Amino acid sequence: MKRIIPLVSFLLMIIFQGFGQSSDSLMIKKISDEIFMNGTAYSNLKYLCKKVGPRLSGSAGAALAVEQTARMLREAGADTVMLQPCMVPHWVRGDKEIGKATLVDGKKIDLNIVALGNAVGTPANGITAEIVEVKNFQELEKLGTENVKGKIVFYNYRMDPRYINTFQAYGEAGVYRGAGPSRAAALGAIGVIVRTLSPVLDDHPHTGATRYEEGKPKIPAVAISTNGAVELSILISDKKVKSVYIKTNCQMLEDAPSFNVVGEIRGSEFPDEVITVGGHLDSWDLAEGAHDDGTGCVQSIEIIRALKALGIKPKRTIRAVMFINEENGLRGGTKYAEIAKQESKKFIMGLESDAGGFTPRGFGYSANEKQSATIEKWQSLFVPYGASEFKRGGGGADIGPLRNLGTALIGLNPDSQRYMDLHHAKTDVFEAVSERELNLGATVMAAMVYLVAQYGL
Amino acid sequence: MKRIIPLVSFLLMIIFQGFGQSSDSLMIKKISDEIFMNGTAYSNLKYLCKKVGPRLSGSAGAALAVEQTARMLREAGADTVMLQPCMVPHWVRGDKEIGKATLVDGKKIDLNIVALGNAVGTPANGITAEIVEVKNFQELEKLGTENVKGKIVFYNYRMDPRYINTFQAYGEAGVYRGAGPSRAAALGAIGVIVRTLSPVLDDHPHTGATRYEEGKPKIPAVAISTNGAVELSILISDKKVKSVYIKTNCQMLEDAPSFNVVGEIRGSEFPDEVITVGGHLDSWDLAEGAHDDGTGCVQSIEIIRALKALGIKPKRTIRAVMFINEENGLRGGTKYAEIAKQESKKFIMGLESDAGGFTPRGFGYSANEKQSATIEKWQSLFVPYGASEFKRGGGGADIGPLRNLGTALIGLNPDSQRYMDLHHAKTDVFEAVSERELNLGATVMAAMVYLVAQYGL
Numbered sequence: 001m002k003r004i005i006p007l008v009s010f011l012l013m014i015i016f017q018g019f020g021q022s023s024d025s026l027m028i029k030k031i032s033d034e035i036f037m038n039g040t041a042y043s044n045l046k047y048l049c050k051k052v053g054p055r056l057s058g059s060a061g062a063a064l065a066v067e068q069t070a071r072m073l074r075e076a077g078a079d080t081v082m083l084q085p086c087m088v089p090h091w092v093r094g095d096k097e098i099g100k101a102t103l104v105d106g107k108k109i110d111l112n113i114v115a116l117g118n119a120v121g122t123p124a125n126g127i128t129a130e131i132v133e134v135k136n137f138q139e140l141e142k143l144g145t146e147n148v149k150g151k152i153v154f155y156n157y158r159m160d161p162r163y164i165n166t167f168q169a170y171g172e173a174g175v176y177r178g179a180g181p182s183r184a185a186a187l188g189a190i191g192v193i194v195r196t197l198s199p200v201l202d203d204h205p206h207t208g209a210t211r212y213e214e215g216k217p218k219i220p221a222v223a224i225s226t227n228g229a230v231e232l233s234i235l236i237s238d239k240k241v242k243s244v245y246i247k248t249n250c251q252m253l254e255d256a257p258s259f260n261v262v263g264e265i266r267g268s269e270f271p272d273e274v275i276t277v278g279g280h281l282d283s284w285d286l287a288e289g290a291h292d293d294g295t296g297c298v299q300s301i302e303i304i305r306a307l308k309a310l311g312i313k314p315k316r317t318i319r320a321v322m323f324i325n326e327e328n329g330l331r332g333g334t335k336y337a338e339i340a341k342q343e344s345k346k347f348i349m350g351l352e353s354d355a356g357g358f359t360p361r362g363f364g365y366s367a368n369e370k371q372s373a374t375i376e377k378w379q380s381l382f383v384p385y386g387a388s389e390f391k392r393g394g395g396g397a398d399i400g401p402l403r404n405l406g407t408a409l410i411g412l413n414p415d416s417q418r419y420m421d422l423h424h425a426k427t428d429v430f431e432a433v434s435e436r437e438l439n440l441g442a443t444v445m446a447a448m449v450y451l452v453a454q455y456g457l
Numbered sequence: 458m459k460r461i462i463p464l465v466s467f468l469l470m471i472i473f474q475g476f477g478q479s480s481d482s483l484m485i486k487k488i489s490d491e492i493f494m495n496g497t498a499y500s501n502l503k504y505l506c507k508k509v510g511p512r513l514s515g516s517a518g519a520a521l522a523v524e525q526t527a528r529m530l531r532e533a534g535a536d537t538v539m540l541q542p543c544m545v546p547h548w549v550r551g552d553k554e555i556g557k558a559t560l561v562d563g564k565k566i567d568l569n570i571v572a573l574g575n576a577v578g579t580p581a582n583g584i585t586a587e588i589v590e591v592k593n594f595q596e597l598e599k600l601g602t603e604n605v606k607g608k609i610v611f612y613n614y615r616m617d618p619r620y621i622n623t624f625q626a627y628g629e630a631g632v633y634r635g636a637g638p639s640r641a642a643a644l645g646a647i648g649v650i651v652r653t654l655s656p657v658l659d660d661h662p663h664t665g666a667t668r669y670e671e672g673k674p675k676i677p678a679v680a681i682s683t684n685g686a687v688e689l690s691i692l693i694s695d696k697k698v699k700s701v702y703i704k705t706n707c708q709m710l711e712d713a714p715s716f717n718v719v720g721e722i723r724g725s726e727f728p729d730e731v732i733t734v735g736g737h738l739d740s741w742d743l744a745e746g747a748h749d750d751g752t753g754c755v756q757s758i759e760i761i762r763a764l765k766a767l768g769i770k771p772k773r774t775i776r777a778v779m780f781i782n783e784e785n786g787l788r789g790g791t792k793y794a795e796i797a798k799q800e801s802k803k804f805i806m807g808l809e810s811d812a813g814g815f816t817p818r819g820f821g822y823s824a825n826e827k828q829s830a831t832i833e834k835w836q837s838l839f840v841p842y843g844a845s846e847f848k849r850g851g852g853g854a855d856i857g858p859l860r861n862l863g864t865a866l867i868g869l870n871p872d873s874q875r876y877m878d879l880h881h882a883k884t885d886v887f888e889a890v891s892e893r894e895l896n897l898g899a900t901v902m903a904a905m906v907y908l909v910a911q912y913g914l
Contacts, residue, residue: 032621033619037619161493161893162490162493162494164489164841164843164897199892200892200893359816359872359874361843384621385621386621386818386846386872389843415843415872417816417891417894417897418893418894421891421893434874434878435656435657436618436623436657436874436875436878437875440621440874
């Protein structure tokens with residue numbers, strides 16, 4: 001009974017893959033055992049969530065996160081730990097937002113709202129206006145300026161629960177958070193309320209960045225919880241709402257100094273071929289940023305730790321990178337690629353974990369044909385870890401700018417069912433992360449990094 | 458962007474599978490959409506966990522669960538809802554257990570324990586004895602009667618975290634909970650403490666059934682939390698423990714009357730070919746029994762509801778079964794097969810969900826070659842739902858007795874990473890279940906039931 005599945009896998013490897021892959025499968029099993037027996041990703045994540053906490057770009061939390069992940073990388077045994085200076089946007093929420101609906105009978109209802117990231121605040125006395133609900137942009141355009149001007153637009157777009165991969169639903173619904181304010185402002189709206197991007201009904205509004213369009217008025221924009229959206233919609237369709245009041249206190253300050261944190265193992269044979277593996281260090285201010293993206297950070301650190309603990313000397317250089325400012329600017333990822341371009345090294349592969357610390361299902365990759373074929377040759381090695389769904393297309397926001405250097409980009413694809421429930425909400429806490437799921441993600445990332453380090457792409 | 462993956466899957470189906478499977482894939486997508494849009498599994502689970510609560514065989518909770526799941530099946534639209542009478546063991550825990558270690562310096566330490574299911578209680582004044590720790594049965598046998606007699610044996614076997622599938626580790630560690638008390642009693646031990654079967658370190662002891670061996674003295678047996686086990690082990694190796702005191706108040710009462718609950722959709726063409734799909738209704742007394750096995754019950758009910766809501770008339774009869782007494786007797790599963798044997802029907806397939814309401818990964822099946830080949834023909838239909846890991850071997854405890862009737866047995870295999878953290882512990886609550894994961898499990902179960910209902914095996 002003892003370890004039947006690994007043994008069977010091992011035998012299958014020998015039969016079908018030849019000795020090369022069977023020695024790889026043994027090495028991956030060693031890495032897996034090391035991570036499950038002695039891994040520190042979970043305790044590092046606890047520190048990042050509970051001792052550091054929220055770490056939006058420019059905040060004291062972000063500065064502490066830089067310091068502490070640099071420490072973790074040193075403790076993991078990185079040969080070198082570097083900080084890459086990088087200016088970041090510095091948006092602050094200010095005091096808690098207030099939202100009220102005044103009903104035609106004079107009664108007032110609290111609206112459960114949070115300002116969207118990067119949004120402008122309201123004037124000090126807030127904004128008060130009639131509200132107009134639309135389900136989508138088509139409905140908005142149909143209403144036109146005459147029905148929108150001077151009002152607050154309520155985008156009540158429900159994330160489609162029918163997609164099995166929740167990122168598809170997120171992609172569709174996300175345009176209302178991103179482009180909704182400017183689209184409404186173009187028709188004269190003075191504020192926007194967006195239904196929270198979540199497939200579940202609860203009382204936790206999710207924040208996230210909005211993007212004002214150049215040349216359009218910047219108007220205040222908030223997210224309302226899904227329960228709040230349902231309730232508000234009923235009141236509106238019953239013609240019970242007289243006006244809505246919103247007060248937000250957010251503002252964009254001057255850019256602030258920050259850093260990417262980079263921990264490196266120097267390659268033993270091809271030190272000038274660099275593998276980048278990372279997550280983003282910043283998180284929204286409302287959350288501990290456990291799944292988004294503390295898990296990606298600590299998994300990347302764990303790869304360094306496990307390889308060092310096992311005495312593995314990778315042939316190519318491995319850099320674990322904590323990118324700053326993914327959430328509201330992508331300055332860290334941009335800066336990393338800028339510096340990479342100036343270095344006389346070859347950045348052969350970037351791997352990012354920024355879809356939560358859930359059970360890994362596989363990888364998505366954006367690479368040329370030769371790189372893709374090499375990656376796909378390794379697919380069977382990931383079967384014993386349940387992470388063999390290999391798909392063309394994918395990568396990650398922070399590693400995206402490396403694409404211009406010919407770098408193959410790979411994104412870890414964890415199971416997506418739970419991510420959108422807590423994404424950008426205060427429920428994204430350490431307790432929502434499973435130690436084993438986190439370690440399994442680190443294991444398959446380490447396996448991919450190991451293979452690229454040994455064989456190149 | 459809209460639904461790219463389902464479209465691609467659909468096209469692939471047409472190309473590779475021919476029109477038959479493409480119409481099946483469309484029907485499965487309809488079922489999936491129905492479950493994700495209008496599913497009631499999650500609200501039923503909430504009722505079962507929060508309004509009914511713990512429901513160990515013979516308890517008032519179990520009786521209420523029978524009544525309420527019968528109601529849910531009627532509301533789901535079952536053609537017939539039947540109760541199958543079945544006598545069940547009636548074990549009761551009694552007052553909360555007490556465990557203390559008296560140290561050599563006179564200090565007393567609380568031991569965080571719960572009685573194992575089916576165990577005998579201690580005398581009214583408890584038992585006090587020296588403690589002897591072993592890591593496994595080999596160590597126990599080596600100690601022999603001279604070092605065990607009159608003592609309490611502490612099995613400190615750590616679940617092996619290196620197995621990717623946690624059920625493998627559970628299988629290995631489970632023997633200490635099951636056979637540990639009798640093996641220790643055979644050497645004269647007067648009580649047993651078993652380290653909780655969990656891969657995580659926390660303060661929640663997990664219960665679960667022990668099995669006394671015929672002809673051996675029945676001695677009290679408890680589980681200690683993993684943190685408690687680690688602490689106790691350190692004290693023992695430091696030679697600081699003078700004696701241990703255990704008081705448990707459990708007892709096995711007379712068998713009690715209970716029921717399996719069965720909801721049926723009568724087959725339109727082959728009503729005498731019966732498909733059984735189920736979970737078990739009973740749970741341990743410490744927990745809400747959310748993942749074990751409320752999820753299996755409400756998923757099975759959801760299959761009835763979704764098929765009825767879509768107006769699908771299955772060719773073969775489908776029975777959703779809430780089996781009673783899986784945890785400490787298997788009387789419900791045994792009774793169901795007994796009755797099945799007497800019916801002049803053919804029980805062609807049994808599908809069980811009893812590994813938690815987590816994201817489904819695939820199915821394991823115990824069936825003859827022809828049945829297995831038919832099941833495997835459908836594998837590609839489950840790719841869009843991430844549940845295409847089809848493996849020979851598997852089934853479920855409650856459907857197991859059907860095997861003697863030639864029934865093909867299929868077990869749903871959800872992701873196993875989180876299950877053992879909360880299995881049989883008070884942390885197995887409604888809040889630990891993801892609505893989408895639960896619905897995805899129901900979806901792929903419904904798909905399998907639909908295919909067998911239409912094509913037979």
